[in-house]
Amino acid sequence: MFVVVPAILHITDARVVFSYRLWLRFNDGAEGVADLRDDLEAPVFEPLKDPADVAPEFLRPRSTTASAD
Numbered sequence: 001m002f003v004v005v006p007a008i009l010h011i012t013d014a015r016v017v018f019s020y021r022l023w024l025r026f027n028d029g030a031e032g033v034a035d036l037r038d039d040l041e042a043p044v045f046e047p048l049k050d051p052a053d054v055a056p057e058f059l060r061p062r063s064t065t066a067s068a069d
Helices: 043-049 051-058
Strands: 011-018 021-026 031-035
Antiparallel strands (some): 021 031
């Protein structure tokens, strides 16, 4: 019996659409708008309440590198 493990999705492109809405594209080609407005209720998310402060940091590309050494 073989178990199929789903691929891990990664965001490959993102744009602020409006306020808490982000357009996202994933490495499998899927894309769409995520509305995060109702998902930021816990106190830990308080710093994210101001979209003007968050958008540039959130959308900054992150990469990891591996050394062949």
